[in-house]
Amino acid sequence: MQLSPLEIIRRESLQKLRELGINPYPAEEFKTTATIKDILANFDAFEGKEVVLAGRMMSRRIMGKASFAELKDASGRMQIYINRDEISSDDEGTMYNTVFKKLLDMGDIIGIKGDVFKTKVGEESVNVKELTVLSKSLRPLPVVKTGADGKVHDAFSDAELRYRQRYVDLIVNDHVKETFIKRTKITNSIRDFFNKRNYLEVETPILQPIPGGAAARPFKTHHNALDMPLYLRIANELYLKRLIVGGFDAVYEFSKDFRNEGMDRTHNPEFTVMELYVAYKDYHWMMNMTEELLEKVAMDSNGTPEVQIGENMVSFKAPYPRVPILEAIKIHTGFDVAGMGENELKEVCKKVGVAVDETMGIGKLIDELFGSTCEHHYIQPTFITDYPKEMSPLTKEHRSNPALTERFELMVNGKELANAYSELNDPIEQRARFEEQLKLTEKGDDEAMFIDQDFLRALEYGMPPTSGIGIGIDRLVMFMTNNSSIQEVLFFPQMRPEKKAVEMSEDEKAIFNILKANSPMLLNDLKTQSGLSNKKWDKTIKDLTKKNIAKINNTEEGLFVELGK
């Protein structure tokens, strides 16, 4: 491993600490007596009192025999004051002159014991009397400074570095931590709301033999012992409904779902959906519940129902308008598409500039129409209701119009936040709808649904009328924290693997150089030219292929070696 000069210095400091008899990674518990947030919030009560704190040293101002440093613990940051004669026990002032000034660095984790006080200029500080090294940091952190005016200098802002090394992002960018704390507040708020109603939080399979409950391309894997394919779930809907069949009145799950599709700033291959199913309810009830829930979530996470989302101020205060989708299309395009067939719909699409193709059925056409002409208009929370049957295979037929279903999507800031139905519980109708989906598959829609026979069997035993909802948690967190990228609300968003610099041995380099000159070449020629012994040749070429530097091809003309990617 190639170390930078800064890293070498830190490793030398580590060694010198050991030589002084200081363990840079001590095992003992370090008992703290306060948190920085507490001290700052109740300064008068702490002033003059002794505290023990632990945290990371984020900056240092050394002024001869005294220094100031910034200590950051999990709760906040505060200044500490370190005086040579206060922390050193010997005449040389080793603890100060050598340990603190020379061997410690920004980023080191230390424990301090000292008295709370206020400096001449009024900064709340701790006058350190004892300093303990708790963990030496071997890599330099990005240096971010904040001016007196709150202006941040040299912010650690490179998105790639921030996502790949989220731990660094969390250390130096305090607002990032706030986002994730808020994320947990949001999910806690939802759990609290449901648990108070005695809804049961459950867990259902992530590895599924049939990926059902949504239309999306799944990730496929393989179980060795069973020798069968398994899929990572794209939704958990069909399993939660089985539990409603089993007699639970209300079940919910925060479900990590996986979809093998494109990635952009609103899509990550793994994401979180909260799905809830409540027996004996319908989608009207579900809209009422959703309004109530989201207003509470906004209050719990932000203290107000008003949330700034980009340029828009969005209010989650209930109630929200309810607009049938065909009505929305009429409002925004002027076309009444109710009852139209496929060809008529395609005409309308063409007139309003929506691209169509052969695989699109009525459902997809209406969805496209809504998506491109209406969706972006709904900034304030709005329930779009009564979707056409073709695009909702798991939804109960509308009680007063057989062409529609009892479904709603909740639009916020022009994006879908939730999707809910009066669930289809007629097993015969459900089987027919699945078969419709199968036809779509044959037509070329690779995202149409699979048929889950066991789910149909469950429905045949009888499922009570039920309403269900799925809420996109990542999106909800994006709204509540005013982030426009899903990567900002996931600790570890999916990234392409970093390319690692592959290190080669001398033998490997020699073969690599021969190969570079004439790839591909006959394996035997390469072996001869390398001049290696049989054993050495075998090990070297195997290591090269393992590292994907070389590739062996068995062709009719013989064994060839070529450069890998």
Added chain:
RNA sequence: GACCUGGUAGCUCAGUUGGUAGAGCACCUCCCUUUUAAGGAGGUGGUCCUGGGUUCGAGCCCCAGCCCGGUCACCA
């Protein structure tokens, strides 16, 4: 998948018609006992994303590729 930006020191970024690779912070040495983007003096540090090409000479121009980001397509 298509198009557009970008990739230079540990971090944030400059880099002129193609002519010795720069700044601030960080780091190292020294001074400094209530400072705060601490200050003062001096110094170290580079695979200019990778590989080709053009050229006497490439961080810069050309070609191919890699990676991040953005826009679009896709995502009921």
